[in-house]
Amino acid sequence: MAASFADLLATQGVVLLDGATGTELQRRGVPTPLPLWTADAAVRAADVLRQIHLDYLEAGADIVTANTFRTAPYSLRKLGREPEAAELTRRSVEVARAACAEAGRGLVAGCMAPFEDSHRPERVPSGEVLLHEHAAHARALREAGVDLLLVETMNTAREAHDAATAALETGLPVLLGLILDPHGEGELLSGEDLDVAWAHLRPLPVAGLLVNCTPPAVIASALERMQWSGESRPIGAYANFGREEERSGWMPDTTTPPEAYGDFVREWLQLGARLVGGCCGTTPAHLRSAAQAVRAWRESAGSARR
Numbered sequence: 001m002a003a004s005f006a007d008l009l010a011t012q013g014v015v016l017l018d019g020a021t022g023t024e025l026q027r028r029g030v031p032t033p034l035p036l037w038t039a040d041a042a043v044r045a046a047d048v049l050r051q052i053h054l055d056y057l058e059a060g061a062d063i064v065t066a067n068t069f070r071t072a073p074y075s076l077r078k079l080g081r082e083p084e085a086a087e088l089t090r091r092s093v094e095v096a097r098a099a100c101a102e103a104g105r106g107l108v109a110g111c112m113a114p115f116e117d118s119h120r121p122e123r124v125p126s127g128e129v130l131l132h133e134h135a136a137h138a139r140a141l142r143e144a145g146v147d148l149l150l151v152e153t154m155n156t157a158r159e160a161h162d163a164a165t166a167a168l169e170t171g172l173p174v175l176l177g178l179i180l181d182p183h184g185e186g187e188l189l190s191g192e193d194l195d196v197a198w199a200h201l202r203p204l205p206v207a208g209l210l211v212n213c214t215p216p217a218v219i220a221s222a223l224e225r226m227q228w229s230g231e232s233r234p235i236g237a238y239a240n241f242g243r244e245e246e247r248s249g250w251m252p253d254t255t256t257p258p259e260a261y262g263d264f265v266r267e268w269l270q271l272g273a274r275l276v277g278g279c280c281g282t283t284p285a286h287l288r289s290a291a292q293a294v295r296a297w298r299e300s301a302g303s304a305r306r
Helices: 005-012 022-027 046-059 073-077 082-103 127-144 157-168 194-201 216-226 258-270 284-305
Strands: 063-065 107-112 148-154 174-178 208-212 235-239 242-245 249-252 273-278
Touching (some): 063 082, 127 157, 174 194, 208 216, 216 235, 273 284
Parallel strands (some): 208 235
16 A cells, blocks of 8 residues: 555555546435535434445545545534534545445545535635635644645635645645636636736645546546646546536436547547546546556556566
8 A cells, every 4th residue: 555645656656536426426316405514424424424435446546535625614614513524524535434344445535625605616715715715624634644635626726825825834745726617618617818817826835736527528628737847746637427416416418428538538648637536427437437547557668668
């Protein structure tokens, strides 16, 4: 078992993240009504959540992401459940860690998400609020024992910057992911140009740079733009399948077979991606397809070195 993210990247060449948790809980019969969504799943449905993590590890994931997308104090405060934040965070990490122990492999990433709706960039709080609140969540994740922090689905450059800054203060490795306009050619959901946003974010000493929760076709065009000259850190992507839905948060696409996901991953690997996985609407079947593409890449890279 790799001891750290750096070890994992050095030994594997491509790191495979897991797939969706929220839509997978829904698919397995666990209600996830908004605005709480999945925040208390580690209490309500711990066995289902552990099995989801385990299924992703068995499908080939190197890292599972703890179910902490909505366990920050800021997120729970509006529901009158702020006192539960630290416990829900701890329990979510424990469930992910238990799955890794059962599988005999895998690192645990702590998820740090936008504080407001991922698809509503106009709701992002002020910078003072962002730094303070993301720092509290990052500390709780570190205390819960995660191996790295995944700042994901950031829809504005300023929240991405502040969340990553807070995450880096923990001393843990940090991966930073942006959500893009599903109808664009590489703009953030806020409308900010991707190149301008990355120019603002690149000075941060994060361990990897990604785009996520974005349709596969848009991801390909974004990766082409992310291959900066002299950038030594890994870039990557994990796509969604489906569309936003008002009551549950997401309606998965059931028309595209999971086996097709590997074709997208192969394209991303050719475009330089070294961090890949799945986002909303993906399942362990999607991840098995991705894992096949990653294994083929690793074998090809190994043959080239010999």
